[in-house]
Amino acid sequence: MNAPIIREPVRTAVSANKDATAAARELCQQLSHPEIGFVLFFCSAEYDLEMLSDALASEFGDLNVAGCTTAGEVTPDGYDRGSITAIGFDRNLFAIDVELVESLDRFALSDAQELVSRLVASCRQEKVAPIKGHSFALTLLDGLSSQEERVLMTLNSALGSIPHFGGSAGDDIHLTNTHVYYRGRFHTQAAIVILVSTPLDFEVFTTHHLRPLDDKMVVTASDPNTRTVFELNAAPAAEEYAAMVGMRVEDLDVSTFALRPLAVRIGQEYYVRSIQRVNPDGSLTFYCAVENGIVLTAMKSDSLFDDLAGHFDRIEAEIGQPLITIGCDCFLRRMELELNGEEENMSRFLQAHRVIGFNTYGEQYDGMHINQTFTGVVIGQRNRNG
Secondary structure (H helix, E strand, C coil): CCCCCCCCCEEEEEECCCCHHHHHHHHHHHHCCCCEEEEEEEEECCCCHHHHHHHHHHHHCCCEEEEEEECCEEECCEEECCCEEEEEEECCCCEEEEEEECCHHHCCHHHHHHHHHHHHHHHHHHCCCCCCCCEEEEEEECCCCCCHHHHHHHHHHHHCCCCEEEEECCCCCCCCCCCEEECCEEECCCEEEEEEECCEEEEEEEECCEEEEEEEEEEEEEECCCCEEEEECCEEHHHHHHHHHCCCHHHCCHHHHHHCCEEEEECCEEEECCEEEECCCCCEEECCCCCCCCEEEEEEECCHHHHHHHHHHHHHHHHCCEEEEEEEEEHHHHHHHHHCCCHHHHHHHHHHCCEEEEEECCEEECCEEEECCEEEEEEEEEECCC
């Protein structure tokens, strides 16, 4: 159970080559090692995905490869766009397997239980580490499926004590098609569930930098199936939101939504419900679940950098410097950084903490679908018993 730590327990790679075949070849060259047992990647949706899937299958052969499209990439060099980045995991320290969920709207508890059982059996067979206390799950979902809440709630029941995080796939903010990758093919209206078992220290966490204001609005007319709000406080939704932020409806855009988000309070915590767009009828479509009767609280930004740095300081004090951090970083956070001229500083911070990941259309944490967070796992460089 206490495998020796070799020189490169993980390898990272990035390619900015716009040719899908060449990009896949560059990834394979950078990750090439006889002990690599699993590859996780995040890629721009600007690639020819059919060509990329063929190239990945050709380059990596029988190696288990999984990933998704993004709204921006977090690479070994920090933030990027139009690229593909990947992590290769050493089979001696990571038992990893992946399952596909195709019918998101029909994903039942029995399906989830069978899926988790298969993943657990596969990872246990590798004898890298015990499952209990040494495993976490990563989910990647079609970010435009509107099925995250029901899938995550169902899956969380089956995972039990296994911590879980993930992100919703993006498409470079086109909001047309998002994809997950499984066994040589990109899929829409689908999700992948990845189970990771390792003897190394790790911590799954989520954080955001937003604080509540006094302004509140009640959802008085909505369509939960499409995440559309028609009325806030019994007034047209877009008009009411615009009045709250002091703008005209026609001036509302994605930068407004990034800087002036709304959140729902559950217990003592606030969970952001990000606005996706203003519709021609004056309604608002959200990235997360909304329904009649919920109270939305206006939020303000504190320091995004200080909040994230505080979490890394705490985690690294407990488990040491990261071997790798897999990060799901909401694209609206990156937009806020860009608007405030802080993107380059954050890019250097992510690089220093070995973050590889992507900008998402939503994040997932222990069965919840959330927005405008940084959610991920920090994996330390030492064994739990070392």
